[in-house]
Amino acid sequence: MAQFTLVSGSVGLITLQNPPVNALSAATRQGIVDMMNKALNDPEVKSVVVCGQNRIFCGGADIKEFGTKISGPPLIPTIHTIEATNKPVVAAIEGSALGGGLELALGCHYRIAHSKARLGLPEVTLGLLPAIGGSQRLPRLIGVPAAIELITTGRHITAAEALQLGLVDHVTRSSTVDEAIKFAQSVEGKSLDSRRISNYPCPHLPDLDAVFEGVMQEVRQKAHGAIAPIACVQAVRAAATLPYLEGMEIERQLMETLFTSSQARALQYTFFAQRAVSRWSMPSGARWDTSMPKPVHKAAVIGLGTMGRGITVALAQAGLSVVAVETQEKQLKEAKLVVSGILERAAQRRGMAPTLAKITYSHDIRAVADVDLVIEAVFEDEALKEKVFQQLSAVCKPGTFLCTNTSSLDVDHLASLTHNPELVVGMHFFAPAHVMKLLEVVYGSKSSPEALATVMQLGKRMGKVSVAVGNCWGFVGNRMLKPYMEQAFYLLEEGATPELVDQALVEFGFPMGVFRMSDLSGTDVYWKIRKEAEPVGASGQEARVRKGLRYSPLGDLLCEQGRFGQKTGQGWYQYDKPGSRVARPDPWVHNFLEEYRARHGLVARRIDHAEVLERCLYSLINEGFRILEEGIAAGPEDIDMIYVFGYGWPKHRGGPMFYASMVGLAKILERLEHYHRAHPDVPFMQPCSLLRKLVTCGSPPVHKWKDVIKKIHSQL
Numbered sequence: 042m043a044q045f046t047l048v049s050g051s052v053g054l055i056t057l058q059n060p061p062v063n064a065l066s067a068a069t070r071q072g073i074v075d076m077m078n079k080a081l082n083d084p085e086v087k088s089v090v091v092c093g094q095n096r097i098f099c100g101g102a103d104i105k106e107f108g109t110k111i112s113g114p115p116l117i118p119t120i121h122t123i124e125a126t127n128k129p130v131v132a133a134i135e136g137s138a139l140g141g142g143l144e145l146a147l148g149c150h151y152r153i154a155h156s157k158a159r160l161g162l163p164e165v166t167l168g169l170l171p172a173i174g175g176s177q178r179l180p181r182l183i184g185v186p187a188a189i190e191l192i193t194t195g196r197h198i199t200a201a202e203a204l205q206l207g208l209v210d211h212v213t214r215s216s217t218v219d220e221a222i223k224f225a226q227s228v229e230g231k232s233l234d235s236r237r238i239s240n241y242p243c244p245h246l247p248d249l250d251a252v253f254e255g256v257m258q259e260v261r262q263k264a265h266g267a268i269a270p271i272a273c274v275q276a277v278r279a280a281a282t283l284p285y286l287e288g289m290e291i292e293r294q295l296m297e298t299l300f301t302s303s304q305a306r307a308l309q310y311t312f313f314a315q316r317a318v319s320r321w322s323m324p325s326g327a328r329w330d331t332s333m334p335k336p337v338h339k340a341a342v343i344g345l346g347t348m349g350r351g352i353t354v355a356l357a358q359a360g361l362s363v364v365a366v367e368t369q370e371k372q373l374k375e376a377k378l379v380v381s382g383i384l385e386r387a388a389q390r391r392g393m394a395p396t397l398a399k400i401t402y403s404h405d406i407r408a409v410a411d412v413d414l415v416i417e418a419v420f421e422d423e424a425l426k427e428k429v430f431q432q433l434s435a436v437c438k439p440g441t442f443l444c445t446n447t448s449s450l451d452v453d454h455l456a457s458l459t460h461n462p463e464l465v466v467g468m469h470f471f472a473p474a475h476v477m478k479l480l481e482v483v484y485g486s487k488s489s490p491e492a493l494a495t496v497m498q499l500g501k502r503m504g505k506v507s508v509a510v511g512n513c514w515g516f517v518g519n520r521m522l523k524p525y526m527e528q529a530f531y532l533l534e535e536g537a538t539p540e541l542v543d544q545a546l547v548e549f550g551f552p553m554g555v556f557r558m559s560d561l562s563g564t565d566v567y568w569k570i571r572k573e574a575e576p577v578g579a580s581g582q583e584a585r586v587r588k589g590l591r592y593s594p595l596g597d598l599l600c601e602q603g604r605f606g607q608k609t610g611q612g613w614y615q616y617d618k619p620g621s622r623v624a625r626p627d628p629w630v631h632n633f634l635e636e637y638r639a640r641h642g643l644v645a646r647r648i649d650h651a652e653v654l655e656r657c658l659y660s661l662i663n664e665g666f667r668i669l670e671e672g673i674a675a676g677p678e679d680i681d682m683i684y685v686f687g688y689g690w691p692k693h694r695g696g697p698m699f700y701a702s703m704v705g706l707a708k709i710l711e712r713l714e715h716y717h718r719a720h721p722d723v724p725f726m727q728p729c730s731l732l733r734k735l736v737t738c739g740s741p742p743v744h745k746w747k748d749v750i751k752k753i754h755s756q757l
């Protein structure tokens with residue numbers, strides 16, 4: 042797990058060997074301890090270079106070990122030994138030096154990085170803090186403000202930035218290990234007094250208390266309830282105010298609390314789930330590792346509204362040639378300006394040339410004749426999309442994949458209008474499409490494994506977290522959102538205000554509540570969808586029962602007043618002016634709700650945050666279980682990643698299905714039964730049979746649910 046070689050006569054080369062990322066597993070830590078002892082005790086060795094096998098220094102602690110009983114030696118004493126030795130120790134950083142990997146490098150006397158290397162302390166993203174001395178050494182080396190920023194965000198930085206910050210001593214474009222060996226020899230026998238970071242005083246900051254107060258406020262606000270960023274600030278404060286060893290003790294105590302927290306478990310689950318969803322499977326048995334994607338060099342986007350523009354940017358940034366088609370001249374002109382502007386600004390930020398030449402614009406759909414893949418992003422209108430699919434099927438070269446960005450239409454139906462339904466796949470982007478990480482990839486009943494593999498690979502190229510799901514109304518994300526939003530409306534009918542519901546959800550960790558979100562995206566968006574799905578019928582606009590089930594017309598009544606949210610300056614909240622982002626509670630809305638309740642003989646009651654969360658979240662989770670039962674999502678990780686990366690579900694709660702497992706499935710079942718008894722006309726509250734089955738099986742942990750689902754399917 043670590044190898045020792047004597048090179049150039051006097052340099053002990055220690056190579057970490059734990060593929061794929063040389064994570065610090067128990068065996069690797071043991072290897073480092075043993076090999077370092079060997080090097081430091083060998084009189085022939087005058088200096089040491091530490092590097093990683095396969096051009097990656099070290100991806101940090103072995104995250105797989107975190108949920109288990111940790112064995113093997115701790116690294117802190119070894120890092121102290123390295124720092125204290127009189128033999129110069131040089132870290133040769135290639136690939137990544139992250140978390141514990143960078144902390145090991147910080148214990149070395151010198152750090153040399155390859156120009157393509159990435160460095161960072163991403164522990165916070167796993168619900169932890171850099172507790173192998175990183176929180177104490179980094180501020181001493183690069184100063185408190187820069188250290189706080191790196192440690193609380195977990196950002197990976199380039200070697201160039203690391204050099205600028207003083208985190209590394211030298212950056213090279215040639216062989217890092219060779220340079221490190223040469224450098225190590227050049228400093229053999231020289232004093233290392235000025236190279237031991239733990240001896241550095243933390244760079245002085247005037248008015249330390251005020252600085253930390255400001256930082257804490259900012260970090261708290263961004264954390265949305267996550268505890269690790271707060272602990273990171275506390276640890277850096279210890280570095281800034283206490284001697285090194287006392288700071289280390291604070292680091293240890295803070296880590297002890299974080300290490301066993303449910304937030305750390307959720308974030309570590311998310312780390313692996315994010316990677317697991319790329320290993321997709323279809324109900325037919327087709328899988329990621331047996332299906333070959335086709336190369337996509339040139340793609341087209343049809344329709345250059347907000348979504349089409351974002352998709353064009355995402356494709357161009359992924360290095361593809363793009364044909365962007367919009368039939369309306371004015372819209373086409375405007376789109377060109379917007380797309381170029383986004384690409385230019387992004388290129389400026391990265392210090393690169395923009396990829397404008399890769400895009401050709403046209404108002405004629407025939408311009409897509411030679412592309413490998415088309416993404417249709419026209420207005421969400423069934424007749425229009427039908428026409429576009431028929432046209433595409435006629436003009437595209439044989440074998441072109443046809444994708445739709447629909448959020449609510451039937452992928453199978455669109456596929457049926459083409460000559461080759463096996464080439465049709467849904468690509469459900471989230472606005473803004475070049476920013477949002479999630480891509481729901483929807484395979485229809487006829488989609489070929491090759492088509493799915495191609496689109497999943499394209500999603501990866503665009504930097505998306507792509508999740509393959511089956512075809513059904515709303516796919517996974519929007520289908521689960523329906524019961525959640527319905528409950529929010531019912532809560533208003535029963536006595537809540539939009540502020541109360543939103544506050545409960547924000548305290549849970551969502552960046553904003555359902556009503557604020559609805560104002561932001563436009564209250565009319567779902568109104569249009571509702572009007573198609575839930576026609577008014579003979580009983581009228583105000584009817585609270587439709588098709589025999591409970592219905593709340595509150596959202597529809599609000600829209601009829603022209604209150605479309607932020608864009609009109611009025612929605613569930615009031616805004617200073619149309620487009621303003623500052624939402625204030627609106628007495629008009631409170632009055633509107635009171636009058637509505639009076640008209641329907643509803644008596645307002647006190648509703649607390651716990652009820653808001655249980656009703657909104659458990660009904661959403663219940664629908665998640667139905668989706669799993671139907672095989673629309675292959676596993677709970679798929680649902681969770683859709684919610685974390687597309688719907689603002691707090692990462693530190695792991696996604697709805699992981700959250701359900703943390704709350705306890707039996708409790709979720711009991712509360713759903715309770716609410717279903719109280720609201721028998723709300724089918725979303727009726728516990729799903731998979732949930733019952735899992736509870737009967739003793740509520741297995743989330744990674745075992747697939748086994749139960751498989752058993753149910755095999756019994757059918």
Ligand SMILES: CCC/C=C/C(=O)SCCNC(=O)CCNC(=O)[C@H](O)C(C)(C)COP(=O)([O-])OP(=O)([O-])OC[C@H]1O[C@@H](n2cnc3c(N)ncnc32)[C@H](O)[C@@H]1OP(=O)([O-])[O-]
Pocket residue numbers: 061062064100101102103104105137139140141142163164167169170171172173313316317
């Ligand atoms: C002790 C207290 C203090 C804590 C200190 C810490 O260091 S906390 C840790 C701080 N460190 C971090 O947070 C760094 C986390 N890692 C990363 O950010 C990236 O993996 C990368 C940039 C190192 C490589 O990116 P890339 O796109 O080239 O590759 P990829 O991402 O696809 O990964 C390939 C495979 O390696 C696996 N794996 C990766 N890392 C670890 C790990 N540490 N452990 C175990 N496994 C790990 C990964 O699951 C995947 O396995 P799969 O799915 O094939 O079975």
